[in-house]
Amino acid sequence: MAIDYNTRVQGRIGQNYGADGISVDMRQNRTGALVTADESPKYYEMVSRGQVFSLTLEAGTTAISAGNLINAAAAASTQFALWNPSGSGKNIALLKFGVMVISGTSPISGLMHSFSATAPTIASSAVDPVVCNNVGLSASCVAGYLTHASGSNLTGSTQLKTIRSAHIAFSAGTFAALGGYNALEILDGDIVLPPNTAWVPTWQAAGTSMLVGYSITWAELPA
Helix, strand or coil: CCCCCCCCCCCEECCCCCCCCCCCCCEECCCCCECCCCCCCCCHHHHHCCCEEEEEECCCCCCCCHHHECCCCCCCEEEEEEEECCCCCEEEEEEEEEEEEEEEEECCCCEEEEEECCCCCCCCECCECCCECCCCCECCCCCEEEEEEEEEECCCCCCCEEEEECCCCCCCEECCCCCCEEEEEECCCCCEECCCEEEEEEECCCCEEEEEEEEEEEEEEEC
16 A cells, blocks of 8 residues: 655644544644643543542541551451452552541551452441542442441451552651641552452551541542
């Protein structure tokens, strides 16, 4: 097949608008340069299509559970966890992780992100369950989740293995006079849960009478 080297690739000056399934011209600016840009807001595409969900535990009622400590044993009592069931057909990409220290004395150092090589076998259970995705529609997430103010067994999980540190660190000390402390880590999908794995935030130690809350935001994408 002959190649026509005189063929010109042309675009369109100005914004393009279209529906799913149609073709549009590449976009150029008024000097003819190709225009590329990140979609704004950043997560709009996934959120608007119902692929992003959030889970919270506003406040624990007991100190950090054994299942939220580094190298927690299989099926340990856990206050906050997210998992991807076997056969879900989706990958779970973590986007944002938040932790709020409410009261008590924190342990030295901070948090880790930990995996279980097997997803728990229990049904999802939460103080504040996922009732909708982040576009405000009815929930249709594949994820399993547990939030429990005092802790509940993560039945079916394996011993936790640390993947990396969270970009959140605390110095040992009391939060009583500070009115709490809130921290947010932007993950942007650098931790992904394939089917039949679980994620748990884990601390170096439980601290002293330390009460915390958590939140996690994730996207569910084809595996």
